[in-house]
Amino acid sequence: MAEVTFTRPEFRVRIDKELCQQCGRCAHQCGWGVHKMDEETGYPVPDSSKCGACHRCVTFCPAQAILVEKNPLAYKHSDSFSPDLRKAVWRQAETGGVLLAGMGNDKPYLRIFDHLLLDACQVTNPSIDPLREPMELRTFLGRKPDKIEVEYVPDGNGSKPKLKTEMDRLLQIETPIVFGGMSYGSVSLNVHRSLAMAAKELGTLMNTGEGGLHADLQPYQDNIVVQCASGRFGVHADYLNAGCAVEIKIGQGAKPGIGGHLPGEKINEEVSVTRMIPQGTDALSPAPHHDIYSIEDLRQLIYALKEATGYKPVSVKIAAVHNVAAIASGVVRAGADIVYLDGFRGGTGAAPTVIRDHVGIPIELAISVVDQRLRDEGIRNRASVIAAGGIRSSADVAKAIALGADACAIGSALLVALGCHLCQKCHTGSCSWGICTQKPELTRRLDPEWGAERIVNLVTAWSHELAEILGALGVNAVESLRGSHERLRSLGLDQQTQEILGVKPAGIGH
Amino acid sequence: MSPDSATIRRVPTGPARRGPIGAEPARKVAGQPGTDKGAVTHEGSEARIDARGIYYKTLNEQIREEMLNGAQTVILENVNGQRYIGGGLSGEDVRVVINGVPGNDLATFMTGPTLIVNENAQDGVANTMNRGLVVINGDAGDVLGYGMRGGRLYVRGDVGYRVGIHMKAYEDQRPAMVIGGKARDFFGEYMAGGELVLLGLGSDGKDIVGSYLGTGMHGGVIYVRGEVAEHQLGKEVSIAPLSAAEQSRVAELVGDFAGWMGLDAGEILERPFIKIFPYTHRPYGKLYAY
Structure with a gap:
């Protein structure tokens, strides 16, 4: 029975020979080698087992001769033991390995965002037209003082007020949407270039992830948050000072409690220079930071980073897990300026499928309990809350802010803007769209200027939509929506979930 | 009957803790003299700082300041647990001599200098250090x-x-x-x-x-x-x-x-x-x- 696999292809790739011009573009475009040109007939012969339905060949076929369809192969029905579970068993029986996946949790758990509805003004307290009236989306991230003291200094005839309180440094963003951490190594340098250029133009922040900062991105440092994760790749004093803030990555929504294993195949020369490790070695990030076993240790690293950077803001990224409210409280007490919450739908370049699909909690619940806990303890002003992990649209951003977030971070949506089709094969390193790969013949497919333009378009469009939502709510600043649970209603959520979210059921007025 | 917002917002986040808050502004720590600087004496390219009772943030600012002003060697006397000494410090041919026991995270992210500790050191020495030399005589x-x-x-x-x-x-x-x-x-x-x-x-x-x-x-x-x-x-x-x-x-x-x-x-x-x-x-x- 050697070499026999029970896992049949998920998709079926078909070439319409009446339309095919035998140009060979499909064979050239596919990173996974689905299409092979037959020398005798001149037509491509697809190997469907390698296809992830990423549509690269379909997009670039000049004759529209390629059809990718679901493999209709029937499986004996079982609600409990689904075909996907059977396939997983077969693959593991064949390999003995841990199954890997890319992108976010794709399982049909309850999507709370889709059960929340926003309010709008009618008749009284009129709505605002954001096209003709000012609408403030600008947001300041960081630690705000407990109180403001003002003194009056003599000024000619009278006196003028002057701020007496020493303010911590804040990060100014023009829209409450920042970019989540995606490391160079997992994504290509051209993706990083696109993100950096777009962040600068949008007046928001990109996040390096834990793979260091390529020298080409130095000019964008005012819009870059540099990450310090457990592997400490590419972390040195110049790197820490190369950004406007530093983020300590404790956890990631797609793989809470798990470290990272960037396979040696992805460590090419450029990645090796940036991560400062030899080519071809696995880049292993331990599951914990081994210098952080307590809140006190976290405080020590936060202040070590502040000392090394002249007191730049420090963000701490944690995965949304069961006890997230208490953990976030500890993070704020440890001195973090920003708490970055990553929900269980957050994306990844590679994670064990079992972790991606079964660990963590939804971001909606995490935002609400963290915001409430910090308020209850009187420390909400000491840190901003960034919500990430499953933000798919401007509606999700508005709902997250209404639940208590200061801003949202997006990652998967940015990659989708760059051509990602969510085929979830990031971990293979052969992304046909040139996003999640280091192969030069693939990475050059993504033109950074084109990428930046698409991201700017996306975030600009979402910002317009946010302004429309705020206008409909009758408020003229995103500040006025923050933590405003009263402007949300639930549809089809159970009572306890509603209580955790602090949201009334739809149909109930004020 | 419509529930009022007080009943709907019973969010079970665990017991609320009130009272003293841990994350106070960095300078204000009980028993620390805050922004007072340590007494400095100069001798040639050597600067000597009395670190007794000086808050770590101030002490580290002073070390950087002395180096910017051209000190090749900074000698710290009466060090007693101050953290992050040499943290993020860079420079070649510069030296910090520490008399007393420095606190955690000595020489974190340091690039270049030489740090000599004449007694014991604590946890986290040379965390993510980039270049330089740390000598601990205990x-x-x-x-x-x-x-x-x-x-x-x-x-x-x-x-x-x-x-x-x-x-x-x-x-x-x-x-x-x-x-x-x-x-x-x-x-x-x-x-x-x-x-x-x-x-x-x-x-x-x-x-x-x-x-x-x-x-x-x-x-x-x-x-x-x-x-x-x-x-x-x-x-x-x-x-x-x-x-x-x-x-x-x-x-x-x-x-x-x-x-x-x-x-x-x-x-x-x-x-x-x-x-x-x-x-x-x-x-x-x-x-x-x-």
């Missing part, structure tokens, strides 16, 4: 050289747990650590590059090192002067004798260490060393199904 605590990527760390006495975790090397950036005494568990865990030398001086027949030596190690090398039992090893490493080139490398590191410590290198090198090295630089290459 014992030191846990998690030394975490993620260290360059420079050298010499400790005369014993060290604690989790020392040299995830040290890494790249091209001419080759971190090296020489420990004069004994080390506890997880020495060189996750090590990705660089060199650890453990001398076990004055171990009096006790174990030189704890358990889980080199667990998860996938690069670099550990040299131990003496014997290590099989059960002390992590499962990713094995033991071998030293080649001639490795022998002379150890002699070079021990020679430099002994020079700083005022010890006899020849005497130290009389006892044989063993080499602990990883089987593979890809320990988890076969863990996954692609």
Whole structure:
């Protein structure tokens, strides 16, 4: 029975020979080698087992001769033991390995965002037209003082007020949407270039992830948050000072409690220079930071980073897990300026499928309990809350802010803007769209200027939509929506979930 | 009946804690004199700061200030637990001499300078250090050289747990650590590059090192002067004798260490060393199904 696999292809790739011009573009475009040109007939012969339905060949076929369809192969029905579970068993029986996946949790758990509805003004307290009236989306991230003291200094005839309180440094963003951490190594340098250029133009922040900062991105440092994760790749004093803030990555929504294993195949020369490790070695990030076993240790690293950077803001990224409210409280007490919450739908370049699909909690619940806990303890002003992990649209951003977030971070949506089709094969390193790969013949497919333009378009469009939502709510600043649970209603959520979210059921007025 | 917002917002987030709040502004710590600076005296290119009772943030600002003003050597007197000394400090040919016991995270992210501690040091020395030299003339605590990527760390006495975790090397950036005494568990865990030398001086027949030596190690090398039992090893490493080139490398590191410590290198090198090295630089290459 050697070499026999029970896992049949998920998709079926078909070439319409009446339309095919035998140009060979499909064979050239596919990173996974689905299409092979037959020398005798001149037509491509697809190997469907390698296809992830990423549509690269379909997009670039000049004759529209390629059809990718679901493999209709029937499986004996079982609600409990689904075909996907059977396939997983077969693959593991064949390999003995841990199954890997890319992108976010794709399982049909309850999507709370889709059960929340926003309010709008009618008749009284009129709505605002954001096209003709000012609408403030600008947001300041960081630690705000407990109180403001003002003194009056003599000024000619009278006196003028002057701020007496020493303010911590804040990060100014023009829209409450920042970019989540995606490391160079997992994504290509051209993706990083696109993100950096777009962040600068949008007046928001990109996040390096834990793979260091390529020298080409130095000019964008005012819009870059540099990450310090457990592997400490590419972390040195110049790197820490190369950004406007530093983020300590404790956890990631797609793989809470798990470290990272960037396979040696992805460590090419450029990645090796940036991560400062030899080519071809696995880049292993331990599951914990081994210098952080307590809140006190976290405080020590936060202040070590502040000392090394002249007191730049420090963000701490944690995965949304069961006890997230208490953990976030500890993070704020440890001195973090920003708490970055990553929900269980957050994306990844590679994670064990079992972790991606079964660990963590939804971001909606995490935002609400963290915001409430910090308020209850009187420390909400000491840190901003960034919500990430499953933000798919401007509606999700508005709902997250209404639940208590200061801003949202997006990652998967940015990659989708760059051509990602969510085929979830990031971990293979052969992304046909040139996003999640280091192969030069693939990475050059993504033109950074084109990428930046698409991201700017996306975030600009979402910002317009946010302004429309705020206008409909009758408020003229995103500040006025923050933590405003009263402007949300639930549809089809159970009572306890509603209580955790602090949201009334739809149909109930004020 | 419509529930009012007081009943609907019973959010079970656990007991609320009120009262004193931990994350107070950095300068205001009970019993600390806040922004008072330490008294400084100058002699040639040497600056001497009295660190007694000076808050760490102020002390570190003062060290940077003296270096900016051209001091080649900064001597700190009466240090008592101030953290982050040398943190993020850069510069070649500059030296900080520490009299007293410095606090955690000494030389974190440091690039270039030489730090000499004349007594013991605490946890987190040389955390993610980039370049430079740290000499400790006593014992030191846990998690030394975490993620260290360059420079050298010499400790005369014993060290604690989790020392040299995830040290890494790249091209001419080759971190090296020489420990004069004994080390506890997880020495060189996750090590990705660089060199650890453990001398076990004055171990009096006790174990030189704890358990889980080199667990998860996938690069670099550990040299131990003496014997290590099989059960002390992590499962990713094995033991071998030293080649001639490795022998002379150890002699070079021990020679430099002994020079700083005022010890006899020849005497130290009389006892044989063993080499602990990883089987593979890809320990988890076969863990996954692609």
